[in-house]
Structures are given as C-alpha cells and as structure tokens.
Amino acid sequence: xxxxxxxxxxxxxxxxxxxxxxxxxxxxxxxxxxxxxxxxxxxxxxxxxxxxxxxxxxxxxxxxxxxxxxxxxxxxxxxxxxxxxxxxxxxxxxxxxxxxxxxxxxxxxxxxxxxxxxxxxxxxxxxxxxxxxxxxxxxxxxxxxxxxxxxxxxxxxxxxxxxxxxxxxxxxxxxxxxxxxxxxxxxxxxxxxxxxxxxxxxxxxx
Amino acid sequence: xxxxxxxxxxxxxxxxxxxxxxxxxxxxxxxxxxxxxxxxxxxxxxxxxxxxxxxxxxxxxxxxxxxxxxxxxxxxxxxxxxxxxxxxxxxxxxxxxxxxxxxxxxxxxxxxxxxxxxxxxxxxxxxxxxxxxxxxxxxxxxxxxxxxxxxxxxxxxxxxxxxxxxxxxxxxxxxxxxxxxxxxxxxxxxxxxxxxxxxxxxxxxxxxxxxxxxxxxxxxxxxxxxxxxxxxxxxxxxxxxxxxxxxxxxxxxxxxxxxxxxxxxxxxxxxxxxxxxxxxxxxxxxxxxxxxxxxxxxxxxxxxxxxxxxxxxxxxxxxxxxxxxxxxxxxxxxxxxxxxxxxxxxxxxxxxxxxxxxxxxxxxxx
Numbered sequence: 001x002x003x004x005x006x007x008x009x010x011x012x013x014x015x016x017x018x019x020x021x022x023x024x025x026x027x028x029x030x031x032x033x034x035x036x037x038x039x040x041x042x043x044x045x046x047x048x049x050x051x052x053x054x055x056x057x058x059x060x061x062x063x064x065x066x067x068x069x070x071x072x073x074x075x076x077x078x079x080x081x082x083x084x085x086x087x088x089x090x091x092x093x094x095x096x097x098x099x100x101x102x103x104x105x106x107x108x109x110x111x112x113x114x115x116x117x118x119x120x121x122x123x124x125x126x127x128x129x130x131x132x133x134x135x136x137x138x139x140x141x142x143x144x145x146x147x148x149x150x151x152x153x154x155x156x157x158x159x160x161x162x163x164x165x166x167x168x169x170x171x172x173x174x175x176x177x178x179x180x181x182x183x184x185x186x187x188x189x190x191x192x193x194x195x196x197x198x199x200x201x202x203x204x205x206x
Numbered sequence: 207x208x209x210x211x212x213x214x215x216x217x218x219x220x221x222x223x224x225x226x227x228x229x230x231x232x233x234x235x236x237x238x239x240x241x242x243x244x245x246x247x248x249x250x251x252x253x254x255x256x257x258x259x260x261x262x263x264x265x266x267x268x269x270x271x272x273x274x275x276x277x278x279x280x281x282x283x284x285x286x287x288x289x290x291x292x293x294x295x296x297x298x299x300x301x302x303x304x305x306x307x308x309x310x311x312x313x314x315x316x317x318x319x320x321x322x323x324x325x326x327x328x329x330x331x332x333x334x335x336x337x338x339x340x341x342x343x344x345x346x347x348x349x350x351x352x353x354x355x356x357x358x359x360x361x362x363x364x365x366x367x368x369x370x371x372x373x374x375x376x377x378x379x380x381x382x383x384x385x386x387x388x389x390x391x392x393x394x395x396x397x398x399x400x401x402x403x404x405x406x407x408x409x410x411x412x413x414x415x416x417x418x419x420x421x422x423x424x425x426x427x428x429x430x431x432x433x434x435x436x437x438x439x440x441x442x443x444x445x446x447x448x449x450x451x452x453x454x455x456x457x458x459x460x461x462x463x464x465x466x467x468x469x470x471x472x473x474x475x476x477x478x479x480x481x482x483x484x485x486x487x488x489x490x491x492x493x494x495x496x497x498x499x500x501x502x503x504x505x506x507x508x509x510x511x512x513x514x515x516x517x518x519x520x521x522x523x524x525x526x527x528x529x530x531x532x533x534x535x536x537x538x539x540x541x542x543x544x545x546x547x548x549x550x551x552x553x554x555x556x557x558x559x560x561x562x563x564x565x566x567x568x569x570x571x572x
Contacts, residue, residue, distance in 0.1 A: 027293075031442040033506055057423045060534035062519045067529070112506060112517060112534075117441035119506050121519075141423035141539050167250035167571055177258060 002032040015050035016043035021097045032118040039098035041124040041132050048138045056113040061145035068104030069094045100125035131156035152177045222251045229567035245548045253571040260531040273359050276569040278318040281310050282511035284363045289507035290520035295500040302490040303367035304445040309483050310362035312476040317346035318512035319469035322564045329558045330407045342390040349383040367493025388477050395470040408463035412547040412559035422543045426514020426536045428563050430456050431464035438510035450479050462562040513564050535569035
C-alpha cells in the first residue's frame, strides 16, 4: 500500500505513449520510492506535465554515463556447451529499457520528484550525441541542474530558456566529466616560466 | 541649484569576496537609487569537483569525504549516504544506532540554527546579541566535542550504524548541557520576537511569497517561513523520527524574521527531541561490526539537514567505488529564491536577506 494518489500509475502510463517501466518499493515507515524508466525520452515533458498536476516538486536531476558492461569470459561456455550456443551469446549488446545501447557512450538522466513525501525517479536514456527537452519551462527548479549537466557532460538540453554556464567559466572547455584531463593541467600546476616572463615584461613596461 | 535626480540605473557588484559574505558568491545587482531592480547570480568560485572524486573512492572512503562537503550540515551527508547504501544492501540498522543517528543530527541542528541567527544579529549591527548567540551555541559546540571528540565533523556514522556509542557519562553530560541550553535558546527566541532593532531590520524584508516558494522548490526553514509545511522528518520519516515529538513550525510571514523564528523554534524542538531520545535509548549494538556488502543497485535517500531536505542518489556496480554518487544540498534550490527576495529590496538589506537562506556555497558547488 503506497501513499501515491489513486490512478497515479495509470496517469503516468497514459502520459508516456511509448511506454514506462515502473517499479515501486515501500519501506517500513510507509515511504515509497518509484522508479519510472521512459522507453522514449521524448515522453519526458508529458510525464513532467502529469507530475506537475500532482503538485510534484522537482528536487534533483542526476546525469550519469554508465560504463560499458565488462565483457564476460566465455571460454568455459565454449568448451562445455558447443559452438552454436556460444555464437548466439556473443553479438548481444546490452540495452536499456527502450533500447538505448549501454556501451559506455550513452547517458541516463534521472529526474527526482517529490510527490507528497514519496519520491518518483523518472529515468530517461540518451544515446551519445542525443538531446533531451528541458523541463525548466515546467519546473523552475530544473534551471540550475540542467545548466550544470550541460557543462559537465556532452548532453544537449533543448529549449532551455537560459542555457548559460553555471559553475564553470566560459573560458573552460565543456563536458569536463567526459574528458581525461591531466592533473597538472587541471590544477594549473604545470611548471613553466611563462608567468615569470609576463611579470618581468609588465615590470619593464611600467 | 544642481539637479540631483537619479535618472538611470546602476549595476553594482556584490562579491565574490565581500565583508558580509562568508563564502564567495557574486551578485550582479542592478539598482535604481537605493532600490534593487534585478539580481543576477554568478556561481562557481569554489567548484571543486567532489562528485567526480566520489566515484574514485570506495563507499567507506566516501563516508569520510562527504562529511567534508559542508561544515554546518556535515553530519547529514554521511548519514544520507549510509542510508542510500543501506537501502541497496538491505542492511538493518540496529535500533540503538538509529537513536544515536537522530541525536547526532539534532545536536548539529541546534548548533547550525544558533550560528545562523547569531550572524543575523551581527548583520543587523547588534553585536552584543551576536556574541550572546554565539556564546549559547558554544554549549552545543562543547557538547559535540565532549561526545564525539570534534566540534564540527562528528564522524558519527558508519555503513550499517554509528561509530560512536554514548556511555552513561556522555548521556549525563548531554542532559546537563541541554538543561543549560534550553533556557538560553528560549530567551534568545524571546529577544528575536520582541527586540526593536531585530524587528525593524527583519520584518517585511526579503519577501518570498508562498507561490514563489513553491515555484522555486525551496526547502527547509526558508520553505516553512513561506507557509510550506514540509519537513523530511515527518513527510518521509526515517530512523525513529516517527516515534519522536517532531514539531514542524510553519509561518506565513515570508520574510527574514519568519525564517529566523522558524530556526529558533526548531532549535527548541530539537532539544526536546534529544531529551526523548536519551530517555528512550535502547540497549544493543550500534553496528554489525564489519563493513556490510553493498551489491549493485541504485537508491535514493533523504534527510532533513539543518538547512532543509538533503537528497542523495547512489548507484553501485560490481566495483567498490560507486558508479555515480549525486547529492542535492538544501541551499541549491534556495539560491534561486534570492532573485525574488532581493527584488525591490534596499541595498543595505542585501547581506541580511542573503544570510536568511542560510547559504552554503561549498555545499552548492561541491
């Protein structure tokens, strides 16, 4: 028994015509957490609209780039079970709900909503280079989280009313969590006499 | 005679380093005369990439790391992280540990709220009251030091329970400290309720209407001072809060004063909760002795930090390091509310209004 309103799941299903995968857990205190995976990220706005009608509060947005699943060692299989079956295993690509390949290049965005004390986590999957519609027109509190996601990942959020940088300066290349940055460069600690030369040059001019 | 009429607006910078701000945040304020027209926030001055770092540390190491994200809410971070991990691993937390977790959280709440209202007195220019409030807070600081060995980062939690137990001596000391604190906090509440200097500078200042508060999604005392009755401890009870006398004060003044009064009233309530915890504290273990195994999975956990709802999202895989650890601190949505609070405000009130959301910048930017 959850505290979610009657027909809550049905409305979520109706809002997402491409399909949703709902799982709900309720703890000993009677507090529920629902995970709502979207088959198609284009349904996000409609689901957001639906949650808004239940006075949901958008509390947090998490972006994540799941690593590619490790390749399983199939040596034993081949020995034990015959070649035909092993072949059937190999080309299988791990997919998210809705069919976004989980190969280490795709993203998942989790929108965490509070609905009267219970939590609804809407999960949208994005392939590499994919984009997703902004929730900021519906939820003002999506503004900062979406701007933050745009600057730390190569994720495009369309229709954001104010897509400026939030924490990182314009002079820094974006998608910092998608790139390997040498520590010395990141800490700006590389040793050179460039700064000294500039100081001396400035002193001469003065 | 010279014409002194102010015809145009000016833009003035407040911050990133400013005498009235304890941490760096940059406000670009457009003023017309003494009145603020618009405010633009520029953040990122203490962005440290802790979220990335968290994915390079084991869960155990993250218990230490997350406690250092913020000083005033320090206790709530490892608490929420432990709760998320325990949800994934279906780890049962012993009842005594659940009480001890509440105790650590409520002691931190008293100290945090007293610090904020103390700073308010300082910004109002009432230095004697500021020093008095800090002196009262000192009792809470000493209490933390006596029980946990630290004045700020308590290190109270571990995965599956708590690290520090309380013996009879600690319990007796806490009771006597609470007896000392309570009349002082009540006296402070009375002063903030009646003192002319406080009232003149805080009532009707920094208005955040109920509708705007809902739109911004604000949490904690900022939300409750704008008529939103939301406290994680009652809306989504955790630990043993459903057995404790949690009072959720709500005011509809929507101003700086209401926020301060909510904090003082919560500090009084926390003392009451602490007393009940000490009375009810059951015997038993405080953790299961080892580090619990956390299987792959994902979970969300929430606690009511002094500044409001703190949310943790944890996703684990087969590695000891989390695949993703994300948190949203209460200050994060509350910043946005400042654009409403500062609209039409006087330049002289900027610091008072900013302080009223009890901002934490190292929390926000991580």
